[in-house]
Amino acid sequence: MNKRVSFSGYFRMKSFSGFAKNQCLRPSSIVKTLPGLVGDLPFTLETGYVRIGGSDDDVQLFYYFIESEGSPKDDPLVLWISGGPGCSSIYALLYEIGPLTLNFETSTMEKPILEIVPDSLTKVASIIFLDQPAGSGFSYGKTPEAYITNDTLSAIHVYDFMKKWLVDHPKFLNNPLYLGGDSYSGIVVPMIVQEIYNGNEVGERPQINIKGYTLGNPLTDRSGDYNSRIQFAHNMALLSDAIYESTKKNCHGDYFKVDPNNSLCIHDLQVVDKEDNYMYSYAWANRRDVREALHIREEYGHTEWVQCNRTLQFYFDKKAISYTHDVHSSVGYHQRLTSKKCRALIYSGDHDMAIPYFSTLNWIESLNLSVVDDWRPWFVDDQVAGYTKKYSRGDYKLTFATVKGGGHTAPEYKHKECLSMLKMWLANDTINHVYKEMLLNKSEEDLLFRL
Structure with missing residues (x-):
C-alpha cells in the first residue's frame, strides 16, 4: 500500500492493487x-x-x-x-x-x-x-x-x-x-x-x-464540558491541590477560552492529554x-x-x-425537545475525564424538569452498576445514569452493564425498576451492606 497523500486536506488517498473492478453498485x-x-x-x-x-x-x-x-x-x-x-x-x-x-x-x-x-x-x-x-x-x-x-x-x-x-x-x-x-x-x-x-x-x-x-x-456544551475537566481531575486525585489551585487562579476558572498571552494559565493546562488506538480495526x-x-x-x-x-x-x-x-x-435543542412526546436516556461513565458526568448533570438540571425518581443506585447481577435520576415534563421523559467505572465511552469499559441498561430502557422500562424490585425482595440492611 502506498503512503497517503494530501488533496486539499479532504481526501485520504491510497491505492489498493487488485481491488474488484466489477464490484456491484447496488x-x-x-x-x-x-x-x-x-x-x-x-x-x-x-x-x-x-x-x-x-x-x-x-x-x-x-x-x-x-x-x-x-x-x-x-x-x-x-x-x-x-x-x-x-x-x-x-x-x-x-x-x-x-x-x-x-x-x-x-x-x-x-x-x-x-x-x-x-x-x-x-x-x-x-x-x-x-x-x-x-x-x-x-x-x-x-x-x-x-x-x-x-x-x-x-x-x-x-x-x-x-x-x-x-x-x-x-x-x-x-x-x-x-x-x-x-x-x-x-x-x-x-x-x-x-x-x-x-x-x-x-x-x-x-x-x-x-x-x-x-x-x-x-x-453538549463545549465551554461547560471542557471547564469541568480540571475539577474532575482534581476530584479524582489526578491533580494535586497545588496544581488545581494554581490553574484555577491563573486561568480565572475558564480553561476553554484562554488568553494566549496568559502564559501562567497555558503552562498550568499542559498537564493531561491521552489518546487511544484501535489498530486491529x-x-x-x-x-x-x-x-x-x-x-x-x-x-x-x-x-x-x-x-x-x-x-x-x-x-x-x-x-x-x-x-x-x-x-x-446543544442544550437549546434538548430544551425544545421537552415539549415533544419523547423519551431520552443520557448516561455517563463516572471515570470519564473527557466529558465529566457532573458537567452532563449540570445541563440536565438547567432544563428545569420535574424530578420523578431522585438519585439512587441501579443494579446488574445484584451489584451497584451506577446511579440514576429520572425527570419529566408532560410527555417528555429523561433518565440520567452514571456507569460505575466507565470511561469515555462507557460501553467499551462496562459492556455488560451498559447493554443491560440500554435493553431495559428500550423495553420502555426504567432502570429504576431494578432498584424497586430489589426493595421488594431485600431488606434495607441488606441493600446498605452491598452499597
Whole structure:
C-alpha cells in the first residue's frame, strides 16, 4: 500500500492493487460471511450507500444494518452515530453495542480475528450503524466540496438519510425509532431528533415513528464540558491541590477560552492529554477481502480507512480543516425537545475525564424538569452498576445514569452493564425498576451492606 497523500486536506488517498473492478453498485447488499470469522454470520447484516445532496456534490453515506435477532417486526429500530466528528460507526459495532468484536488475544495485525458477542443490543433492536459525515469510515464524497460540512448540515444529511433508508425499507416504517450515539454526537443527535419532529409536523414523507434518543458521554456544551475537566481531575486525585489551585487562579476558572498571552494559565493546562488506538480495526477494515465482503464501492477503493478522520474532528485549540463546528451547545435543542412526546436516556461513565458526568448533570438540571425518581443506585447481577435520576415534563421523559467505572465511552469499559441498561430502557422500562424490585425482595440492611 502506498503512503497517503494530501488533496486539499479532504481526501485520504491510497491505492489498493487488485481491488474488484466489477464490484456491484447496488444500493445495498446482504453480507453472509466476513473475513476473520469462521462460518456464516448468525444474524442478518446488510451494508449499503445512500446518496445525499445534489448531483454536483454527491455525499455517499455508508451504513451497516443489523436486523434484530429477536422480533424484527416489533423491536425498536435504532440509528446509531459515532462521535468525532469523523469517527467510523464501526467503533460502536465492534467495541460497544454490536454483535461482533475483535478477539485481542488471538488477533494479529496481519490477521485480525472476529468473534460473536452474546449480549449484543441487536438481541432486542435492529440497528443502523451510520458513517457520517462524508469522510467518516467508508462514506465519501464525489467532489472536494462534498467534504465541506458543519453541525447543521450534518444533521440535515442524517435526516435525509433516514427518510431515504425507510423508503427503501418500508417494513420498518412502523417500528419505534430511537437515535443513539456518544461523545461528539451529543451535539448532532439532538439536532437530528428535532429535524425529525419538525418534518413530521409539517407533513414530510415518510412520517417517521420517532420515540426518543439516547446519548452516552455526550459533548453538549463545549465551554461547560471542557471547564469541568480540571475539577474532575482534581476530584479524582489526578491533580494535586497545588496544581488545581494554581490553574484555577491563573486561568480565572475558564480553561476553554484562554488568553494566549496568559502564559501562567497555558503552562498550568499542559498537564493531561491521552489518546487511544484501535489498530486491529484499522488493519481489518483496510483489507481488500473485507472491503469486498462489505461491498465497498470501487469509487472508495483508493481511499485509506481510518478510525477517525482528523480533518473533521473537533479540537479546542484549532479549527478543523473541512468541518465547521457551528453549534457550540446543544442544550437549546434538548430544551425544545421537552415539549415533544419523547423519551431520552443520557448516561455517563463516572471515570470519564473527557466529558465529566457532573458537567452532563449540570445541563440536565438547567432544563428545569420535574424530578420523578431522585438519585439512587441501579443494579446488574445484584451489584451497584451506577446511579440514576429520572425527570419529566408532560410527555417528555429523561433518565440520567452514571456507569460505575466507565470511561469515555462507557460501553467499551462496562459492556455488560451498559447493554443491560440500554435493553431495559428500550423495553420502555426504567432502570429504576431494578432498584424497586430489589426493595421488594431485600431488606434495607441488606441493600446498605452491598452499597
